[in-house]
Amino acid sequence: MPTTLVVGGGLIGTAVAWRLAQRGQHVTVVAGDPGQAASGVAAGMLAPLTESAFTETALLALNLDSLRRWETFAEELERVSGLPSGLHRTPTLSVAGGTDDAARLRDLGRWLDDRGHPCRWLTSRELRGAEPLLGPSVRGGLLVERDWSCDNRRLWTALRVAAERLGVRTVTGTVLAVEHEDGRATGVRTEDGQLLAADEVVIASGAWAGGHGLPFELPVRPVKGQVLRLSAGRLPRLAHTVRAFTQGSEVYLVPRSDGEVVVGATVEEQGFDARVTAGGVYELLRDARQVVPVTAEYELSECRVGWRPATPDNAPVLGPTPLAGLTVGVGMYRNGVLLTPLVADVLAGWVDDAHLEPVATPFTLERFAS
Numbered sequence: 001m002p003t004t005l006v007v008g009g010g011l012i013g014t015a016v017a018w019r020l021a022q023r024g025q026h027v028t029v030v031a032g033d034p035g036q037a038a039s040g041v042a043a044g045m046l047a048p049l050t051e052s053a054f055t056e057t058a059l060l061a062l063n064l065d066s067l068r069r070w071e072t073f074a075e076e077l078e079r080v081s082g083l084p085s086g087l088h089r090t091p092t093l094s095v096a097g098g099t100d101d102a103a104r105l106r107d108l109g110r111w112l113d114d115r116g117h118p119c120r121w122l123t124s125r126e127l128r129g130a131e132p133l134l135g136p137s138v139r140g141g142l143l144v145e146r147d148w149s150c151d152n153r154r155l156w157t158a159l160r161v162a163a164e165r166l167g168v169r170t171v172t173g174t175v176l177a178v179e180h181e182d183g184r185a186t187g188v189r190t191e192d193g194q195l196l197a198a199d200e201v202v203i204a205s206g207a208w209a210g211g212h213g214l215p216f217e218l219p220v221r222p223v224k225g226q227v228l229r230l231s232a233g234r235l236p237r238l239a240h241t242v243r244a245f246t247q248g249s250e251v252y253l254v255p256r257s258d259g260e261v262v263v264g265a266t267v268e269e270q271g272f273d274a275r276v277t278a279g280g281v282y283e284l285l286r287d288a289r290q291v292v293p294v295t296a297e298y299e300l301s302e303c304r305v306g307w308r309p310a311t312p313d314n315a316p317v318l319g320p321t322p323l324a325g326l327t328v329g330v331g332m333y334r335n336g337v338l339l340t341p342l343v344a345d346v347l348a349g350w351v352d353d354a355h356l357e358p359v360a361t362p363f364t365l366e367r368f369a370s
């Protein structure tokens with residue numbers, strides 16, 4: 001039976017491990033502190049359309065492909081784990097706080113329309129009809145039916161259980177280096193001096209992926225995000241994910257089924273700075289209150305920092321590397337929850353069958369070679 005070591009036990013590492021075990025592989029996940037993983041901090045939007053940028057058409061296609069896999073992925077995961085996947089099929093309202101913000105959103109709507117993804121423009125009155133908790137400052141916005149969300153913490157738990165049921169073993173530890181010989185990866189060396197051998201190694205270590213002493217550059221850096229969790233308690237609850245542009249800055253509010261609302265997020269080039277700052281929290285709460293005033297009455301239950309794994313072109317790095325037997329699934333940046341089903345399928349197909357799905361070919365490491 002082929003043996004595979006997966007470095008990193010976040011959503012990506014766990015989902016890849018599960019898919020590989022389904023193919024009959026003997027899989028071990030080597031994972032550092034789960035409390036640091038972006039997978040437990042993220043807001044969980046599955047938002048290929050409202051996340052898209054005008055220049056990123058290839059990434060939009062990849063993100064949409066992953067969204068198409070979500071329903072069957074979630075159904076299968078729920079069946080085998082016996083747990084909720086966290087998927088919420090609630091639409092997103094992308095709303096504008098000012099005239100400039102509205103112009104920008106209308107541009108995005110037209111751009112998406114031109115690519116076959118029509119979004120409806122709603123006036124402020126129509127928006128408040130759909131989502132009565134929106135405040136009076138909202139000028140109008142897009143209703144995006146297929147930008148959903150997922151409770152990423154539930155998803156992660158279900159994936160761990162599904163992987164364990166198929167025999168995936170987890171070793172707690174920090175990988176210092178990937179061992180290799182004659183151009184082929186042979187295993188990993190951990191901080192406590194263990195040498196773990198394997199036929200294949202998969203790097204899924206999120207924002208830390210650039211630091212495994214590899215004989216080539218893996219251009220991944222951490223982008224800090226501060227994020228808050230509020231509890232509605234007995235107060236009225238949001239029905240939609242709301243993303244709001246107010247005077248150029250963006251805030252999003254993602255409701256969970258239990259009344260929690262995730263409010264995010266700052267975007268900071270601060271390396272692995274772990275501080276929750278007064279300014280970061282203040283701005284998120286201020287913007288959230290402006291868009292959905294009742295949030296000021298909610299309980300503030302959590303303030304966290306996470307690190308998005310970013311690359312120079314904001315797109316992931318998937319598949320082969322210059323070392324035979326070493327595969328990467330890193331750089332998911334702002335879309336790692338959304339991309340989980342696709343990346344798990346793509347990497348399992350590559351590691352187990354040497355088949356790289358065509359949708360992933362623009363996203364290999366080779367694109368940075370020049």
Ligand SMILES: Cc1cc2nc3c(=O)[nH]c(=O)nc-3n(C[C@H](O)[C@H](O)[C@H](O)COP(=O)(O)OP(=O)(O)OC[C@H]3O[C@@H](n4cnc5c(N)ncnc54)[C@H](O)[C@@H]3O)c2cc1C
Nearest residue numbers: 008010012032038039044045175206225306335336337338
């Ligand atoms: C504030 C914020 C909001 C976000 N919101 C969204 C969203 O709404 N929608 C969305 O799709 N995405 C979102 N993301 C992005 C998403 O969280 C990430 O892209 C995704 O979680 C990355 O998953 P991962 O498994 O690659 O990395 P991680 O979840 O970071 O996991 C990496 C794992 O590798 C381990 N590790 C690291 N180094 C080593 C080592 N040397 N040895 C062993 N193990 C190691 C870590 O301990 C960790 O377990 C958000 C991210 C942040 C920070």
